[in-house]
Amino acid sequence: xxxxxxxxxxxxxxxxxxxxxxxxxxxxxxxxxxxxxxxxxxxxxxxxxxxxxxxxxxxxxxxxxxxxxxxxxxxxxxxxxxxxxxxxxxxxxxxxxxxxxxxxxxxxxxxxxxxxxxxxxxxxxxxxxxxxxxxxxxxxxxxxxxxxxxxxxxxxxxxxxxxxxxxxxxxxx
Amino acid sequence: xxxxxxxxxxxxxxxxxxxxxxxxxxxxxxxxxxxxxxxxxxxxxxxxxxxxxxxxxxxxxxxxxxxxxxxxxxxxxxxxxxxxxxxxxxxxxxxxxxxxxxxxxxxxxxxxxxxxxxxxxxxxxxxxxxxxxxxxxxxxxxxxxxxxxxxxxxxxxxxxxxxxxxxxxxxxx
DNA sequence: ACTCTTCCTGGAATCATTCAAGAAAATGCC
DNA sequence: GGCATTTTCTTGAATGATTCCAGGAAGAGT
Numbered sequence: 455x456x457x458x459x460x461x462x463x464x465x466x467x468x469x470x471x472x473x474x475x476x477x478x479x480x481x482x483x484x485x486x487x488x489x490x491x492x493x494x495x496x497x498x499x500x501x502x503x504x505x506x507x508x509x510x511x512x513x514x515x516x517x518x519x520x521x522x523x524x525x526x527x528x529x530x531x532x533x534x535x536x537x538x539x540x541x542x543x544x545x546x547x548x549x550x551x552x553x554x555x556x557x558x559x560x561x562x563x564x565x566x567x568x569x570x571x572x573x574x575x576x577x578x579x580x581x582x583x584x585x586x587x588x589x590x591x592x593x594x595x596x597x598x599x600x601x602x603x604x605x606x607x608x609x610x611x612x613x614x615x616x617x618x619x620x621x622x623x624x625x626x627x
Numbered sequence: 628x629x630x631x632x633x634x635x636x637x638x639x640x641x642x643x644x645x646x647x648x649x650x651x652x653x654x655x656x657x658x659x660x661x662x663x664x665x666x667x668x669x670x671x672x673x674x675x676x677x678x679x680x681x682x683x684x685x686x687x688x689x690x691x692x693x694x695x696x697x698x699x700x701x702x703x704x705x706x707x708x709x710x711x712x713x714x715x716x717x718x719x720x721x722x723x724x725x726x727x728x729x730x731x732x733x734x735x736x737x738x739x740x741x742x743x744x745x746x747x748x749x750x751x752x753x754x755x756x757x758x759x760x761x762x763x764x765x766x767x768x769x770x771x772x773x774x775x776x777x778x779x780x781x782x783x784x785x786x787x788x789x790x791x792x793x794x795x796x797x798x799x800x
Numbered sequence: 801a802c803t804c805t806t807c808c809t810g811g812a813a814t815c816a817t818t819c820a821a822g823a824a825a826a827t828g829c830c
Numbered sequence: 831g832g833c834a835t836t837t838t839c840t841t842g843a844a845t846g847a848t849t850c851c852a853g854g855a856a857g858a859g860t
Contacts, residue, residue, distance in 0.1 A: 474806065474857055494847080509809050514848070516807095530705035532757075535847060549751050558749060576731060577765030578722050584705075586757045592750030647826055647837060667816075682840050687817070689838090708816060 471523040481505045482516045483540070486526060490539040491548075491557040497538065531557070531586060547585040553594030560587065644696040654678045655689045656713070659699060663712040664721075664730040670711065704730070704759060720758040726767030733760065 464483045468475050478501065485500040486492060492500070498513040517538055520526040527541040531550045537557065549558040562585075637656045641648050651674065658673040659665060665673070671686040690711055693699040700714040704723045710730065722731040735758075 476807070476857075478808075511810080511849085512808050519807095528705075530703075532701075532703035532709075536705075549749075549753070551751070552754075558751060576722075577768070578724070578731060578760070578762050579768055580722070580760045580762040581725075582761040584759045584761060586759070587751070587753045588755040588757060589751050589753040595750070595752055649826070649838065651839075684818085684841085685839050691818095692838090 467525055471525060473519065473523060477505055478508050478512050479516050479520070481508070482513065482520065483525070486538050487540050490559070491537045493535045493537055495535070529584070531555075547587065549587040549589065549591075551591035551594055552588055553590055556591050556593075558591070640698055644698060646692065646696060650678055651681050651685050652689050652693070654681070655686065655693065656698070659711050660713050663732070664710045666708045666710055668708070702757070704728075720760065722760045722762065722764075724764035724767055725761055726763055729764050729766075731764070 464480050465475050467483075468479060473479070481501045481504045482497060485497050485504065489496070489500065494510075494514055494517055497517065498508065498510055501508050501513060517526060517528070517536075521528045521538070524541050526538050528536055528538055529548060530536050531548070534555055539559075545562040546559045547562055549560055550556075551558075637653050638648050640656075641652060646652070654674045654677045655670060658670050658677065662669070662673065667683075667687055667690055670690065671681065671683055674681050674686060690699060690701070690709075694701045694711070697714050699711050701709055701711055702721060703709050704721070707728055712732075718735040719732045720735055722733055723729070724731075
């Protein structure tokens, strides 16, 4: 994937959703597009770097509005803050690293939405199946088994539950 | 309430995990056993009703300790607080109602853990697959389509994303 | 250009969760 | 059964993500 990523028509998508085209919104879309799975804080920081200054509320409001209009997709791995990505319509899922909180996209094997339906939903109407894979990313696995490498925020054997992730530990700088 | 619910050997499980047997811990286990998917707040309230008084921290500490020792299982649907259930070892998943936040258990169709593995994990070691089904429970569906029935905490058409669930709305009174 | 809707700013509130230090209780040994 | 040790509970406060409120500013269409 080279960086010929010509910016999709954010303006068009906003207009199509009946939303006004504002600089903060364009900047938010741009940031989320370049840096998927970003938290609200990270988005705010990068938007500020891009267009000077925005209030935190503007960012939250924008993120919520765009999410409501299906331009963004929001998800929230347990123990971390909300994260956002461009809503592409594909039904992909997320791999979350217990070591560094990194998130990777994985395409849904089934394709249909919801991609997996329980057998006896007891009258429940299932609209969406959200799958989160928990594990260890390649980097963290390497730095754990290789004592020469610095263990990056990883200290224990990382059992299925022994990860006391604090609400505030939201990934990278 | 008759107390025919003969207590499973909490004492045994605690001892087996090398934990001390204390009244708050027994009470927490009892409450979570009787009322699965309870939030920390709810657990605290019910524990207080049972043994008089416990500090909120004791509850949180207990819940965390028991979770770390695989006696409890913790999960956290996006937009709501942590919820707890007894760790039974079966790999079941959760149906979450967008209307009333109710949680239902559904057995895992696959059986194995992790029950679904992505095709190309890119070096990622998957330890666990967590599936959350989002939808509408029977009650909420009924009260929505039937205008005579009281809409129970439901007001909108509840699209896939248009549910601005506040962090504080954690289910039932 | 003008008006009106919509959005952004700034400050403050809220709620869940955690941290810190001392008091109380449970366990194991004698 | 009593006592020392270790673990756990209490009290009080901090943190951090997210949202609410009210007023002012900037877009869009006419």
